[in-house]
Amino acid sequence: xxxxxxVIGEGCEKCDKLYENTIKAVEELSGELSAENLGKxxxxxxxxxxxxxxxxxxxxxxxxxxxxxxGEIRLLGQTASTQKIKELIKEYA
Amino acid sequence: xDYTKNASLFKAAADENRLRxxxxxxxxxxxxxVLLNSLDIGQSTxxxxxxxxxxxxxxxxxxEGKWTHxxxxxxxxxRLREAVEDIERIPDERLGCEPIEGKRTKLYVLTGFLGSxxxxxxxxxxxxxxxxxxxVIQNEFGKLGxxxxxxxxxxxxxxxxxxxxxxxxxxxxKFVSALAEMAGKGFDYLFVESSGLGDPSNVEExxxxxxxxxxxxxxxxGAICLxxxxxxxxxxxxxxxxxxxxxHCNLAVITKTDLSDADTLTAIREKIREIxxxxxxxxxxxxxxxxxxxxxxxxxxxxxENEDTTNTEETKPKTxxxxxxxxxxxxxxxxxxxxxxxxxxxxxxxxxxxxxxxxQVDVVGDRTDYKPCPAKERSQLVxxxxxxxxxxxxxxxxxxxxxxxxxxxKN
Numbered sequence: 263x264x265x266x267x268x269v270i271g272e273g274c275e276k277c278d279k280l281y282e283n284t285i286k287a288v289e290e291l292s293g294e295l296s297a298e299n300l301g302k303x304x305x306x307x308x309x310x311x312x313x314x315x316x317x318x319x320x321x322x323x324x325x326x327x328x329x330x331x332x333g334e335i336r337l338l339g340q341t342a343s344t345q346k347i348k349e350l351i352k353e354y355a
Numbered sequence: 356x357d358y359t360k361n362a363s364l365f366k367a368a369a370d371e372n373r374l375r376x377x378x379x380x381x382x383x384x385x386x387x388x389v390l391l392n393s394l395d396i397g398q399s400t401x402x403x404x405x406x407x408x409x410x411x412x413x414x415x416x417x418x419e420g421k422w423t424h425x426x427x428x429x430x431x432x433x434r435l436r437e438a439v440e441d442i443e444r445i446p447d448e449r450l451g452c453e454p455i456e457g458k459r460t461k462l463y464v465l466t467g468f469l470g471s472x473x474x475x476x477x478x479x480x481x482x483x484x485x486x487x488x489x490x491v492i493q494n495e496f497g498k499l500g501x502x503x504x505x506x507x508x509x510x511x512x513x514x515x516x517x518x519x520x521x522x523x524x525x526x527x528x529k530f531v532s533a534l535a536e537m538a539g540k541g542f543d544y545l546f547v548e549s550s551g552l553g554d555p556s557n558v559e560e561x562x563x564x565x566x567x568x569x570x571x572x573x574x575x576x577g578a579i580c581l582x583x584x585x586x587x588x589x590x591x592x593x594x595x596x597x598x599x600x601x602x603h604c605n606l607a608v609i610t611k612t613d614l615s616d617a618d619t620l621t622a623i624r625e626k627i628r629e630i631x632x633x634x635x636x637x638x639x640x641x642x643x644x645x646x647x648x649x650x651x652x653x654x655x656x657x658x659x660e661n662e663d664t665t666n667t668e669e670t671k672p673k674t675x676x677x678x679x680x681x682x683x684x685x686x687x688x689x690x691x692x693x694x695x696x697x698x699x700x701x702x703x704x705x706x707x708x709x710x711x712x713x714x715q716v717d718v719v720g721d722r723t724d725y726k727p728c729p730a731k732e733r734s735q736l737v738x739x740x741x742x743x744x745x746x747x748x749x750x751x752x753x754x755x756x757x758x759x760x761x762x763x764x765k766n
Contacts (some may be wrong), residue, residue: 273524274668315527319564324532 265307265354266333271326272313280327280341281311287347291355307351361438367411368435372396373404377427380414384426459574460490460542464558466600467581468590469551469701469739470719472610475642476581477548481511483646487543490514492533494521494550496674496739512540518674520553522561523666531564538569545573551701552672552739554599559661577653580604580634584615586720587623593741595665601630605653610639633658672700673743675750678763679734682709687757688716692723694753695738698746704736 269284271277288307312318321330325339329347336350368374372394379385379393391401405425408414412431417424465473481489491513514533521530537545549555555578562575580600583590587609590597601607607627612620620638627636634656637645685708692702702718705728714725716736740746747764754762 315531315560315564316567318528319531319567324528326528 265331265351267307267309267351268312268321268330269309270312270318270321270323270328270330272315272318274327276341277327280329280337281309283342283344284309284329284347286344287351290344291348291351360434361441363411364413364431364435364438367407367413370404370407372400373408376404376408376425377413380425380427384417384424386419387423387425390425458541459572460538460545461576462545462547462562462573463576464547464549464555464578465581466549466553466555466578466604467551467608467610468583468586468597468600470586470703470717471551471581471583472639472642473548473551473581476579476608476610476639476644477546479642479644480546480646483649484544488541490537490540490542490545492516492521492530492537492545492547494526494530494548494553496520496550496552496672496737512537512542519671520550520664520666521547522549522553522555522557522664523668523671525668525671527557527561527564531561531568534561534565534573535568538565538572552594552596552666554596554664554666555603556599556659556662557664558603575654577605577648577656578603579606579608579648579653581639582607582609582623582627583719584609584611584619584623585722587626589720591626598630599665601627601634602659604631604634605656606635606637606648607631608637608639608644610642612638612640631658673740673746675738675740675747676765677704677736677738677750678765679706679736679760681734681760682707683734683758683760684709685711689723691753691757692716692718693721694756695746695749696721696723698740698742698749700739700741702736702738704734705731706734706736707731 267284267288269277269281271280288309292307312321318326323330323335323338327337327341328335328339329337329342329350331350331354337347342350368377375394376390379390387401387405390405391398394401396404405414405416405423408425409416412428412434414431415426415428417426465477467473477491481491489511491511493513493515495515495517496519514536516526516529516533519526521527534545558578562573565573580603582601587597609620609623609627624636627634635648635653637648683706688706688708696702696718699718702716704716705713706716707713707730708725711725711727713728713730715728717724717726738746738750742749750764
């Protein structure tokens, strides 16, 4: 099962921070979950950074930075800690 | 949406007993006595409820002898259903719009360096367009939105976007939101007054994004760039911003020509031509301008293509806010300003000056203008720094040197 993760936002510190923390979250989760064999689907987790204004608007996001997992907006207009992002991603694993 | 009708429909339905009554009536016409038996209420309470339900159109009544018989009114329920749809539509109202009778809003973007006269021009344009429905999106660097105070007027709807440039990645989305909000309102004209430091190189991209949300509601009528005849050459060598503003405009207006001379004007025209081979060039004198361009298609004078803006978080200049209570001597204020003006792009605000009263303070380059204005709660200055946060120490030093009255400096 693939998990599609989009980090939405461009050109600001908060957007970069969210992207960093999301990448870290996916890496850490892949390590933690492999013991339960769930690491497989996380390995397929794609983290995409959406920076183009028109793409962002098409996704219906009007505030950045934002985090979208499998099409659902989970964080809007704010960044979050690696831990919090891990918890959010786990819900889709 | 008829707010009164909708509210009264919801109010009528918003009661437990009335909902129970309507449920009972869904089984067909019932006599009041049946309703009384089924509910735990007295006769007068029932009458009270039935009156509300009948007045709202949800229930019909028919008198037969001593008793009244009630039934549901289908039309009333249809209206209730429509009212619910009206409410559901509220969050979506800003998404997607059908241009009213094919009318699109003419959108003008106003650029020009700090102090070039954008707000003055905007006010003149709005006077010329009296009677038309006008919207304004105003972009200010400072949180205070000082220009907004000057434009505020009952006939005009305005959205302010502060704390940076609307073309910068940090505020672009807010700009698109504001455009989308203004889109469905049937304005004849929408003016976007960008901040003096705004670089509109990416305005096309922003309008494309707005189209995604609001459909084709805007008719981009042109970008007008104001050129300050007095300070132009200094500003040009300072920042790429002025260059970009000219490059991406359809009409360049040279302002403050009354303070300049023929040779300088010729030199300015040549320079503008160098930067933009195609734009129209007009002149403004004492804030007056020939507004014939409203009836022309300015977009014929297009040349440059969409590119990335130079407005980024890294290049965002430091803006500071100075607050002051009480009155100040004119001389003190003047000296203070002349101490810090070289380190600022722009200083503007309102001050309570001894013997002059409340004045709007406008500093561009080395010139300070005072214009009487209505009284405010406290004196305030917005200072846009040329030298980053280093200006903070300069401001404090200059102030201490001139007076020991208290002053507050904020970020």
